[in-house]
Amino acid sequence: MKIAIASGKGGTGKTSLAVALLHANAERARLLDCDVEEPNCHLFLSHTVIGHKAVELLIPQVNPNLCKLCGKCVEACQFNAIAIAGNQVMIFNELCHSCGGCARICPHGAIQEFPVKIGELSQSRCKNEAELLTGTLEIGHASAPAVIKAAKKALPLQDVPFTLIDSPPGTACTFVAAVEDSDFVFLVTEATPFGLNDLKLAVEALLNMELPFAIIVNRIQSETNLITDYANQQGFPIWLQIPEDRHIAETYARGGNLLDVKPELKKVLRELLDRCQP
Amino acid sequence: MKINKPKELVVISGKGGTGKTSITAALAQCFSTKVLADCDVDAADLHLLMKVKSYKEYPFIAGHIAQINEEKCQNCGLCATLCRFDAITQTDNLYKISKQSCEGCKVCVDACPNKAIEWIESQTGVWKETYTEQGLMFHARLFPGAENSGKLVSHVREKAKQYAVSNQIPLILVDGPPGIGCPVIASVTGASAVLIVTEPTPSGHHDLERILTLTKHFRIPAYVIINKADLSDEFCTRIQETSEQFNSIIVGKIPYSPLFTEAQLLGKSILEVFPESNESKTIKSITNVMSHKMELQISRND
Amino acid sequence: MKIAFSTEGESLESLLDTRFGRCPRFLVWNFETNSFTLVDNSQNLQATQGAGIQSAQNVINTGAEALVTGHCGPKAFKVLQAAGIPIYVAESLPIRELIDSFEKGTLLQLKEADVEGHW
Numbered sequence: 001m002k003i004a005i006a007s008g009k010g011g012t013g014k015t016s017l018a019v020a021l022l023h024a025n026a027e028r029a030r031l032l033d034c035d036v037e038e039p040n041c042h043l044f045l046s047h048t049v050i051g052h053k054a055v056e057l058l059i060p061q062v063n064p065n066l067c068k069l070c071g072k073c074v075e076a077c078q079f080n081a082i083a084i085a086g087n088q089v090m091i092f093n094e095l096c097h098s099c100g101g102c103a104r105i106c107p108h109g110a111i112q113e114f115p116v117k118i119g120e121l122s123q124s125r126c127k128n129e130a131e132l133l134t135g136t137l138e139i140g141h142a143s144a145p146a147v148i149k150a151a152k153k154a155l156p157l158q159d160v161p162f163t164l165i166d167s168p169p170g171t172a173c174t175f176v177a178a179v180e181d182s183d184f185v186f187l188v189t190e191a192t193p194f195g196l197n198d199l200k201l202a203v204e205a206l207l208n209m210e211l212p213f214a215i216i217v218n219r220i221q222s223e224t225n226l227i228t229d230y231a232n233q234q235g236f237p238i239w240l241q242i243p244e245d246r247h248i249a250e251t252y253a254r255g256g257n258l259l260d261v262k263p264e265l266k267k268v269l270r271e272l273l274d275r276c277q278p
Numbered sequence: 279m280k281i282n283k284p285k286e287l288v289v290i291s292g293k294g295g296t297g298k299t300s301i302t303a304a305l306a307q308c309f310s311t312k313v314l315a316d317c318d319v320d321a322a323d324l325h326l327l328m329k330v331k332s333y334k335e336y337p338f339i340a341g342h343i344a345q346i347n348e349e350k351c352q353n354c355g356l357c358a359t360l361c362r363f364d365a366i367t368q369t370d371n372l373y374k375i376s377k378q379s380c381e382g383c384k385v386c387v388d389a390c391p392n393k394a395i396e397w398i399e400s401q402t403g404v405w406k407e408t409y410t411e412q413g414l415m416f417h418a419r420l421f422p423g424a425e426n427s428g429k430l431v432s433h434v435r436e437k438a439k440q441y442a443v444s445n446q447i448p449l450i451l452v453d454g455p456p457g458i459g460c461p462v463i464a465s466v467t468g469a470s471a472v473l474i475v476t477e478p479t480p481s482g483h484h485d486l487e488r489i490l491t492l493t494k495h496f497r498i499p500a501y502v503i504i505n506k507a508d509l510s511d512e513f514c515t516r517i518q519e520t521s522e523q524f525n526s527i528i529v530g531k532i533p534y535s536p537l538f539t540e541a542q543l544l545g546k547s548i549l550e551v552f553p554e555s556n557e558s559k560t561i562k563s564i565t566n567v568m569s570h571k572m573e574l575q576i577s578r579n580d
Numbered sequence: 581m582k583i584a585f586s587t588e589g590e591s592l593e594s595l596l597d598t599r600f601g602r603c604p605r606f607l608v609w610n611f612e613t614n615s616f617t618l619v620d621n622s623q624n625l626q627a628t629q630g631a632g633i634q635s636a637q638n639v640i641n642t643g644a645e646a647l648v649t650g651h652c653g654p655k656a657f658k659v660l661q662a663a664g665i666p667i668y669v670a671e672s673l674p675i676r677e678l679i680d681s682f683e684k685g686t687l688l689q690l691k692e693a694d695v696e697g698h699w
Contacts, residue, residue, distance in 0.1 A: 011294035104389070249506065
């Protein structure tokens, strides 16, 4: 089953939790880093890269011998990726969404599509034997969702029961691409007004998508019931609460993970995955 | 003297959770006259630290999407075959376009033999004009699943700038979006200075390098604040080295402190709740340095 | 010869809009007839991406042989260069003054894109 780890706001400890979940469930889970603009999981896992694969999109190319400079492709392109200047058609690959509209509309059959690299998937084996798959978008390309979709389609090294997905922060199109068709979502938040505000946005998005989720509250400081009150009122489950702890922050600063400080959480992190089963 | 071009100070961070918004709110307290702009259109939080008096909300329209007119549709399925975004699916013999998946390429609209697909304007968010005790603030909210192309960010900045020019306000203080992608680029182009709030962790350092590369590209002067500075000496040294490589000055170091969260829980900035704390003093000194660097001719609240 | 100016206004007293991709219109000055036409560019205010490229296409379609604007990104620069249209940059001044400067040859010609593109 696929479990996405998401959060409305960055810096809530989403990556940290994803890494800890992988450690606690090493023999039965793998991790996909779908935060393709800033994939950071690899910084916290000792691993060996065992393979790379390019992510490609079909991008149009114009055959100048057939092109009559009629401009129909410029008109058809909704992404402003084509222009006619002098006596040539210029296509800007990084703006192309690969819809195929220009090739379809060209009355002279002058446009053909070819695969072009827009990102990369790298496959690693971690020291704990689990698999890490990292999607990285090439800087300057617009199609982050395409790289995320490719990462989710990549075949596992070996079949394991749980696929964990570290999603990009926020609720924009990249978030949707990462969490859609998951079986369950963990929403990581922190017990602050910012955390609550951003949690509400993420919840709204997940309710729209009709995805089941549970809340994980991180960095609980002082006596605040901010998140618990909201969750109880709305009837949303909270599955784990992690207190604010300077040691966790220091360990993270050294590239360590949650379980290094709180090994007792291992059992809880295993149960978390079991509870997702319907 | 007439102000045609107000100074624009943009606070960004690369990775989220470094304390960018809390620090922006504290800086806002230090400058006497300014316009505020929250460019984190995915999750705007700055208003949570401001006393809001009232606000006005406007729709934000960006581009178009396709919509099937059920009465005209003959269920031929051509659109679903052509769509490269898996946005068109058939359920109960009816074809439907998912608003979330449609990227607005118009291929299906042009191809439909029955002209049954309409091309409708798509509202992807709202933008707001909010009156706070700290002056007028512009912010926005992108609807879930919308593409954050940076356009809404540009829109918020543009509104703030227009207001600053027509009311002769010398400074725009911008709370920037997280990350290093398109929204960030849209928030920093043409700014007077960028203030980067980072933290001494592997991801903090990693993202700082990417951000400084970006600001160097744009030739925007960049200054660095290390928040939670006492978490790791090793990464503080690395941040120092990286900043030097890019000719950026570190204008302040703030320790790992519970005071920011305590102030946030009260809906206030740290300067209001703990004005005498070392953290607040550091922020005041950062304000002085930035005013000097940006040649700002305005008074500061000391 | 015709030259295009990016602007928010509709007359020779209007100021140059220093944005290229997202300027609302172009004023195209014709040196032969000493008159101008206005060309709408507002569809690009709505564009989520590629505004510079389409603005460049609009300038090319006006038949202008030079462009005066504030800044120009790499993609638009490439398109205008391919069309053989030189780009001159200036501050936000009245277009009437800029026509003078153009004739005197005191405007600065851009040899490469001066702002980073974003998408």
